[in-house]
Amino acid sequence: xxxxxxxxGPAGPQVDVVVVxxxxxxxxxxxxxxxxGFSVRVFEAASDVGGTWFWNRYPGARCDIxxxxxxxxxxxxxxxxxxxxxxxxxxPEILRYLQFVADRYxxxxxxxxDTRVEGADWDDVAGLWVxxxxxxxxxxxxxxxxxxxxxxxxxxxxxxxxxxFAGEVYFTSRWPxxxxxxxxxxxxxxxxxxxxxxxxxxxxxxxxxxTVFQRTPNFSIPAHNGPAPADRLAxxxxxxxxxxxxxxxxxxxxxxxxxxxxGVTAPEEVRRERFExxxxxxxxxxILGVFADQGVNPASNEIVAEMVREKIRSIVDxxxxxxxxxxxxxxxxxxxxxxxxGYHATxxxxxxxxxxLRKTPITTITETGIxxxxxxxxxxxIVYATGFDAMTGALVGxxxxxxxxxxxxxxxxxxxxxxxxxxxxxxxxxxxLTGPGSPxxxxxxxxxxxxxxxxxxxxxxxxxxxGMTTIEPTPPAEDGWNQHVADCAAISxxxxxxxxxxxxxxxxxxRVFYPYIGGVDNYRAxxxxxxxxxxxxxxxxxxxxxxxxxxxxxxxxxxxxLVLDAMAQMGLPPLESMSPPEARAFMEMSNGMRPPxxxxxxxxxxxxxxxAGELEYRLFRPASPGPHPVVLYFHGGGWVLGDxxxxxxxxxxxxxxxxxxxxxxxxxxxxxxxxxxxxEDAWAALQWVGAHAIExxxxxxxxxxxxxxxxxxxxAVVTQxxxxxxxxxxxxxxxxxxxxxxxxxxxxxxxxxxxxxxxxPLMRWFWDHYCDPERRTESTAAPLRGELGGLPPAIxxxxxxxxxxxxxxxxxxxxxxxxxxxxxxxxxxxxHMSLTMVDxxxxxxxxxxxxxxxxxxxFRQPAEV
Ligand code: FAD
Ligand code: NAP
Numbered sequence: 001x002x003x004x005x006x007x008x009g010p011a012g013p014q015v016d017v018v019v020v021x022x023x024x025x026x027x028x029x030x031x032x033x034x035x036x037g038f039s040v041r042v043f044e045a046a047s048d049v050g051g052t053w054f055w056n057r058y059p060g061a062r063c064d065i066x067x068x069x070x071x072x073x074x075x076x077x078x079x080x081x082x083x084x085x086x087x088x089x090x091x092p093e094i095l096r097y098l099q100f101v102a103d104r105y106x107x108x109x110x111x112x113x114d115t116r117v118e119g120a121d122w123d124d125v126a127g128l129w130v131x132x133x134x135x136x137x138x139x140x141x142x143x144x145x146x147x148x149x150x151x152x153x154x155x156x157x158x159x160x161x162x163x164x165f166a167g168e169v170y171f172t173s174r175w176p177x178x179x180x181x182x183x184x185x186x187x188x189x190x191x192x193x194x195x196x197x198x199x200x201x202x203x204x205x206x207x208x209x210x211t212v213f214q215r216t217p218n219f220s221i222p223a224h225n226g227p228a229p230a231d232r233l234a235x236x237x238x239x240x241x242x243x244x245x246x247x248x249x250x251x252x253x254x255x256x257x258x259x260x261x262x263g264v265t266a267p268e269e270v271r272r273e274r275f276e277x278x279x280x281x282x283x284x285x286x287i288l289g290v291f292a293d294q295g296v297n298p299a300s301n302e303i304v305a306e307m308v309r310e311k312i313r314s315i316v317d318x319x320x321x322x323x324x325x326x327x328x329x330x331x332x333x334x335x336x337x338x339x340x341x342g343y344h345a346t347x348x349x350x351x352x353x354x355x356x357l358r359k360t361p362i363t364t365i366t367e368t369g370i371x372x373x374x375x376x377x378x379x380x381x382i383v384y385a386t387g388f389d390a391m392t393g394a395l396v397g398x399x400x401x402x403x404x405x406x407x408x409x410x411x412x413x414x415x416x417x418x419x420x421x422x423x424x425x426x427x428x429x430x431x432x433l434t435g436p437g438s439p440x441x442x443x444x445x446x447x448x449x450x451x452x453x454x455x456x457x458x459x460x461x462x463x464x465x466x467g468m469t470t471i472e473p474t475p476p477a478e479d480g481w482n483q484h485v486a487d488c489a490a491i492s493x494x495x496x497x498x499x500x501x502x503x504x505x506x507x508x509x510x511r512v513f514y515p516y517i518g519g520v521d522n523y524r525a526x527x528x529x530x531x532x533x534x535x536x537x538x539x540x541x542x543x544x545x546x547x548x549x550x551x552x553x554x555x556x557x558x559x560x561x562l563v564l565d566a567m568a569q570m571g572l573p574p575l576e577s578m579s580p581p582e583a584r585a586f587m588e589m590s591n592g593m594r595p596p597x598x599x600x601x602x603x604x605x606x607x608x609x610x611x612a613g614e615l616e617y618r619l620f621r622p623a624s625p626g627p628h629p630v631v632l633y634f635h636g637g638g639w640v641l642g643d644x645x646x647x648x649x650x651x652x653x654x655x656x657x658x659x660x661x662x663x664x665x666x667x668x669x670x671x672x673x674x675x676x677x678x679x680e681d682a683w684a685a686l687q688w689v690g691a692h693a694i695e696x697x698x699x700x701x702x703x704x705x706x707x708x709x710x711x712x713x714x715x716a717v718v719t720q721x722x723x724x725x726x727x728x729x730x731x732x733x734x735x736x737x738x739x740x741x742x743x744x745x746x747x748x749x750x751x752x753x754x755x756x757x758x759x760x761p762l763m764r765w766f767w768d769h770y771c772d773p774e775r776r777t778e779s780t781a782a783p784l785r786g787e788l789g790g791l792p793p794a795i796x797x798x799x800x801x802x803x804x805x806x807x808x809x810x811x812x813x814x815x816x817x818x819x820x821x822x823x824x825x826x827x828x829x830x831x832h833m834s835l836t837m838v839d840x841x842x843x844x845x846x847x848x849x850x851x852x853x854x855x856x857x858x859f860r861q862p863a864e865v
Pocket of ligand 2: 215385
């Protein structure tokens with residue numbers, strides 16, 4: 001569109017909203033928008049409603065979420081009028097349902113069928129979209145919504161010679177409406193994802209000969225199909241609203257038990273019992289939730305994976321075929337597991353054969369069949385069950401041109417970028433329902449679709465009420481959301497698989513994790529929050545004026561947020577409301593419940609001489625042959641709490657990651673012994689460890705002093721003293737979220753005064769117990785006030801949501817100003833506690849690895865003696 005065209009653009013839109021697609025999403029959106037008084041046109045490439053369920057008519061096609069849940073819930077009347085016949089309804093029944101919905105709400109009159117939307121151009125002057133269709137029609141609209149589906153564009157055949165085959169060719173995703181008679185035919189099926197696995201048992205019933213070409217075996221569990229599950233029906237009958245609400249606030253969009261049983265620590269009989277129950281349930285979210293940690297912990301995941309493999313071996317008669325059907329190249333659940341009806345047993349039929357393409361790849365498709373590296377096979381029919389260009393295929397398949405002539409395809413060339421998985425910068429008044437960056441394909445899509453439709457409709461209603469005509473996300477909001485989506489994925493095992501979730505199935509497609517894995521519940525909360533904060537992260541404009549509440553909706557690491565939520569729900573009393581002995585007892589009790597940290601080579605307890613008696617230490621030795629560098633470690637706890645054991649998981653982690661001996665030393669605590677007792681003990685420990693490094697298994701002059709929180713304060717204090725007193729030689733100092741000053745008036749103190757475990761009142765409590773106010777400015781209490789020149793290289797770690805953040809940053813800056821080499825590691829999205837919560841705050845592992853990398857580099861540098 002030229003500038004002139006733009007200037008001459010239509011005065012107003014022909015309709016308020018154009019919607020593309022008439023599947024679950026388009027139908028419900030039309031219904032809601034119309035009810036709110038918006039004018040709507042829907043375009044649909046198919047000749048009827050149904051979307052997925054219009055196109056995917058292959059034998060055996062069914063849903064894999066129980067139909068009690070994979071259904072609209074927006075209207076109780078509709079629910080009363082429709083009864084699903086089975087636990088997992090077949091494609092014809094789901095299609096009939098969607099047709100019933102279209103009729104019931106008289107939706108067809110606003111849908112134009114057999115019409116593809118080919119392009120949509122944003123007219124920035126008129127503030128509207130101009131939509132072009134395959135029939136030559138052009139429609140202008142204020143808002144353009146793509147309800148085009150995540151799995152609606154079949155992947156193009158990418159096998160050498162495919163067009164040459166002269167026999168019958170079918171795609172599961174475009175199965176002929178009149179059906180296909182395979183009786184007596186020699187049939188090849190290429191692909192063993194959900195579509196292949198559902199169709200193969202039925203194709204085998206008809207075909208004279210069936211050959212399945214499998215590139216990657218998939219995890220599949222029996223659906224145990226039958227009547228709709230009695231327990232779910234009973235819950236729905238008892239309280240439909242409560243059930244639907246539970247679905248909306250569940251992780252996957254289906255009410256499900258959330259377990260805290262860890263695969264790695266559960267006894268064998270518990271593991272087995274939980275797995276068998278999930279296997280019998282025949283439900284995706286049951287098998288994906290056998291253990292709380294199976295999605296994040298490889299060892300736990302392997303327990304489930306191996307139990308599934310055992311089942312496959314027990315079903316399939318031929319051991320070689322069974323082994324070929326056992327998935328081993330990806331973690332369970334990182335590709336969507338399949339639900340089947342007799343899939344594995346199908347391979348026991350004499351006329352069914354599996355070709356393992358990992359062993360004998362397809363070399364070419366010929367006029368008459370398929371050649372592999374070792375044989376030629378002749379077929380009458382080839383069925384491709386080869387999947388979809390998922391999540392983005394349908395979106396970038398349309399020529400969507402936003403502001404400044406940039407197309408969506410261009411903007412997303414390196415991967416999708418969205419705010420809330422719905423909107424994207426540069427494309428005002430544009431929404432992609434169940435878009436990348438939303439839970440979509442990881443969830444019960446019916447629930448996710450309803451949530452998106454409701455959010456979009458509510459948003460348009462809000463805009464109208466405010467007199468606003470355009471809405472567009474801001475770059476910081478979008479960047480923040482992309483970061484959050486990536487942070488969620490990074491904790492899970494999902495990105496390790498070559499799955500369509502990662503774009504890995506389509507050659508050349510950007511490899512990122514496309515959906516949002518943080519959960520339907522958390523996602524809904526984020527969307528609700530954006531609306532409740534008057535469209536945080538969006539710029540709104542129109543006759544009603546302009547507004548922009550810029551910001552990022554989720555800044556905490558997702559697992560940190562979960563931990564904080566869990567703690568908030570426990571309603572624990574604040575530590576500072578307790579006496580020190582009570583607080584210590586409480587800490588000890590909570591420490592007893594945490595994961596122990598990784599295995600190390602050896603753990604040795606000992607004592608060293610302190611100024612007022614012996615100081616206990618615990619030494620962690622790596623499993624590798626020594627000698628090793630030595631890390632002298634001081635625990636946190638505000639000089640009041642803790643001992644040489646209290647940061648044990650962190651010490652173990654440090655030992656394993658750095659391959660160093662870690663010596664965690666206790667020191668005297670306040671209020672029993674106040675300042676400077678702790679600093680005096682830490683100094684004694686440094687001298688002793690420095691002098692006994694070789695006996696401890698250390699390499700001479702490879703000593704680093706490390707500490708967390710108050711321990712970080714002691715690190716700074718003793719390294720300054722070692723410099724003053726000419727030894728011991730300290731190669732480096734690691735200050736983890738340290739206390740460096742006593743003012744307690746920094747920006748971070750105010751911003752993070754409450755809600756992130758270490759609170760401002762707690763920090764004041766610590767200081768009050770430790771040190772008299774008039775002595776808090778001494779450099780052995782507030783090392784930021786000390787002389788910093790000539791100190792050993794430092795690694796200073798600060799956490800974003802920590803009252804101590806700014807004093808940590810100040811210390812790093814002051815060291816740098818004093819020409820001390822400093823590396824500052826800023827733990828984005830983390831709190832004061834994050835790094836110590838080994839195997840709980842999993843995202844902390846990345847930060848600890850970054851620290852370890854720097855420490856290892858420090859150990860490799862020649863010592864400055
Ligand atoms: P779709 O149903 O895909 O509808 C999109 C429509 O947009 C299509 O009809 C398409 O023709 C149309 N369209 C696309 N581009 C254009 C264009 N440019 N112009 C005009 N029209 C266009 N999810 C679950 O949660 N549970 C399940 O059990 C489940 N089973 C599935 C089984 C199969 C075989 C497949 C393929 C997917 C399954 N899914 C399942 C995912 C399923 O896609 C969604 O549940 C849901 O049906 C998607 O609805 P939708 O309206 O968003 O998209
Ligand atoms: P898919 O999961 O992507 O599976 C495609 C299969 O084809 C894979 O086995 C793939 O092997 C194989 N393949 C692709 N290209 C190939 C090639 N060139 N040579 C050999 N093999 C090739 O697709 P899908 O089965 O259609 O399922 C997609 C998604 O739709 C599902 O994950 C699910 O979300 C949804 N779905 C659900 C149901 C249900 O049960 N309700 C049914 C169907 C679909 P590789 O793995 O090696 O790439």
